[in-house]
Amino acid sequence: xxxxxxxxxxxxxxxxxxxxxxVSTLLAVILGLPLGVVLYLCAPxxxxxxxxxxxxxxxxxxxxxxxxxxxxxxxxIPLTEWLVGTSIGVNAAIVPLVVxxxxxxxxxxxxxxxxxxxxxxxxxxxxxxxxWQVIFRVLLPESRPGLIAGATITAVTLxxxxxxxxxxxxxxxxxxxxxxxxxxxxxxxxxITTAVMVxxxxxxxxxxxxxxxxxxxxxx
Amino acid sequence: MVVxxxxxxxxxxxxxxxxxxxxxxxxxxSLQNVTLTYRTGHRLIPALRDVSLEVHAGEVxxxxxxxxxxxxxLLRCINLLERPQSGxxxxxxxxxxxxxxxxxQKQRKKIGMIxxxxxxxxxxxxxxxxxxxxxxxxxxxxxAERRVAELLELVxxxxxxxxxxxxxxxxxxxxxxxxxxxANFPKVLLCDEATSALDPETTQSILDLLREIHRQxxxxxxxxxxxxxxxxxxCHRVAVMDQGRMVEVGRVVDVFLRPQAEVTRRLLGWTxxxxxxxxxxxxxxxxxxxVCELAMAGEAAQSPLLFQAAREAGVTCSILRGTVDAIQxxxxxxxxxxxxxxAKQVQAAVRRLEAHGAAVRWLNKAERMLAADEAGMK
Numbered sequence: 001x002x003x004x005x006x007x008x009x010x011x012x013x014x015x016x017x018x019x020x021x022x023v024s025t026l027l028a029v030i031l032g033l034p035l036g037v038v039l040y041l042c043a044p045x046x047x048x049x050x051x052x053x054x055x056x057x058x059x060x061x062x063x064x065x066x067x068x069x070x071x072x073x074x075x076x077i078p079l080t081e082w083l084v085g086t087s088i089g090v091n092a093a094i095v096p097l098v099v100x101x102x103x104x105x106x107x108x109x110x111x112x113x114x115x116x117x118x119x120x121x122x123x124x125x126x127x128x129x130x131x132w133q134v135i136f137r138v139l140l141p142e143s144r145p146g147l148i149a150g151a152t153i154t155a156v157t158l159x160x161x162x163x164x165x166x167x168x169x170x171x172x173x174x175x176x177x178x179x180x181x182x183x184x185x186x187x188x189x190x191x192i193t194t195a196v197m198v199x200x201x202x203x204x205x206x207x208x209x210x211x212x213x214x215x216x217x218x219x220x
Numbered sequence: 221m222v223v224x225x226x227x228x229x230x231x232x233x234x235x236x237x238x239x240x241x242x243x244x245x246x247x248x249x250s251l252q253n254v255t256l257t258y259r260t261g262h263r264l265i266p267a268l269r270d271v272s273l274e275v276h277a278g279e280v281x282x283x284x285x286x287x288x289x290x291x292x293x294l295l296r297c298i299n300l301l302e303r304p305q306s307g308x309x310x311x312x313x314x315x316x317x318x319x320x321x322x323x324x325q326k327q328r329k330k331i332g333m334i335x336x337x338x339x340x341x342x343x344x345x346x347x348x349x350x351x352x353x354x355x356x357x358x359x360x361x362x363x364a365e366r367r368v369a370e371l372l373e374l375v376x377x378x379x380x381x382x383x384x385x386x387x388x389x390x391x392x393x394x395x396x397x398x399x400x401x402x403a404n405f406p407k408v409l410l411c412d413e414a415t416s417a418l419d420p421e422t423t424q425s426i427l428d429l430l431r432e433i434h435r436q437x438x439x440x441x442x443x444x445x446x447x448x449x450x451x452x453x454x455c456h457r458v459a460v461m462d463q464g465r466m467v468e469v470g471r472v473v474d475v476f477l478r479p480q481a482e483v484t485r486r487l488l489g490w491t492x493x494x495x496x497x498x499x500x501x502x503x504x505x506x507x508x509x510x511v512c513e514l515a516m517a518g519e520a521a522q523s524p525l526l527f528q529a530a531r532e533a534g535v536t537c538s539i540l541r542g543t544v545d546a547i548q549x550x551x552x553x554x555x556x557x558x559x560x561x562x563a564k565q566v567q568a569a570v571r572r573l574e575a576h577g578a579a580v581r582w583l584n585k586a587e588r589m590l591a592a593d594e595a596g597m598k
Binding site for chain 1: 325326327328329339341352356357404
């Protein structure tokens with residue numbers, strides 16, 4: 001079954017996937033977190049209640065989240081070319097992955113913030129904390145377990161998204177599965193790449209759960 | 221003529237300003253004609269209707285009422301967690317409603333606050349929770365650390381620095397909250413139902429701690445509660461809230477002796493919803509029996525005044541119900557007394573009690589009988 005499988009290519013593809021998922025998760029969190037803070041703060045009844053900003057941010061997030069990733073992948077090729085200079089390869093794949101995942105993470109962050117006891121935020125305000133101080137000293141530390149669990153979910157989702165980007169020549173395990181497994185009917189390559197991805201997801205979820213649990217145990 | 225008139229109006233408004241300013245400066249807390257209405261959908265819910273409140277420096281002031289009476293809203297107006305739609309809020313000589321955000325945040329550092337559900341940072345240790353306000357005030361690290369140690373000793377939690385709130389009991393959490401509230405040496409400490417989530421024993425220990433803090437630092441304390449016993453144990457003065465209005469305010473002893481509002485009597489547990497004495501057995505209102513409510517504080521509560529008065533007037537009486545306890549250090553007695561004998565002599569005995577400072581309230585039927593008796597005499 002494993003005859004003719006080019007192991008070095010699988011190793012290479014795994015590293016590519018890890019690179020894509022790692023970088024795009026990081027960027028998705030960096031972009032999604034502030035967006036989540038904006039969504040939380042501007043929501044009706046919140047600290048900086050602002051209907052227009054909230055609605056605008058909410059609509060943008062919902063649009064990106066409702067477009068199927070495969071469509072998004074192709075639709076933003078011009079943006080990818082402008083940013084990276086090409087639409088093929090591992091670095092090019094990172095752009096649609098981040099665009100797709102950042103709004104996803106923003107919603108997760110917003111939900112985590114909402115779970116912070118409003119009383120604690122009020123107590124901070126009563127002590128004279130500014131909105132910035134509330135964000136950095138209350139909101140972010142108090143929602144840390146949720147934010148970490150959310151980053152795990154995002155990373156896991158990105159593993160499968162990154163596989164999809166193989167369709168447009170994105171590199172990584174998905175690319176390998178499509179080129180060998182699908183186009184050349186080498187079922188064993190497809191099975192192996194899928195198995196590697198299953199292992200990746202398992203390991204990632206395990207690590208994420210442990211990190212979230214570590215902070216949750218301390219705080220609850 | 222027109223100029224003259226507007227000048228006069230200007231003068232008048234200056235006078236009003238002056239009056240409010242002077243009140244703002246005289247009292248550590250002064251709320252003037254505060255009105256606040258909540259809007260839920262299309263319905264307007266008046267939470268505070270034209271409430272004025274003055275709290276002296278160094279006083280322990282209670283605000284009591286049933287839930288929904290507006291007492292918490294009133295407390296939260298003091299540090300503007302709720303912004304009234306009209307009226308004035310003065311704390312420590314500063315008109316809070318006139319302040320910009322930054323200045324308000326600065327003033328709030330002088331107002332400590334504790335809550336029913338503690339509201340500690342779950343992700344921070346006891347030490348970091350107490351450091352929180354000190355960091356906001358940009359206290360130098362060494363000084364802040366010293367202050368934390370000092371505060372932990374004050375609230376009796378030395379050695380708990382590294383604990384997380386989830387590892388503490390309710391009473392311990394409230395102690396941390398108290399330490400946190402006191403970190404920046406506030407002039408005023410606001411307590412929003414601070415003991416309502418605690419068992420009676422812990423409540424007592426937290427009240428003892430608050431009393432001790434008040435005694436040591438002379439901080440002005442305003443506490444909201446629905447438990448009359450809390451007011452009785454620690455407050456100097458009390459305000460009673462009902463449906464967004466302040467229906468009664470005064471020294472705790474005076475309010476206990478002569479409650480004016482029906483809701484106060486209900487809070488004191490002296491009247492239930494059906495009226496005075498409705499829970500007394502029907503037999504005590506037998507023909508010819510006069511029944512009254514009697515409240516005495518201080519010296520009068522300690523002496524055998526009732527029986528002396530009865531003997532001197534030549535009547536007898538029996539106590540249907542009675543308690544003696546204390547309003548802080550003042551003994552306080554309250555009883556329901558049935559009198560036997562001539563109506564006129566009974567009245568003489570009661571007048572004698574009143575002369576000694578007792579508060580008397582005839583129960584409905586007795587009042588009618590006495591009136592009829594007096595009419596018959598004439």
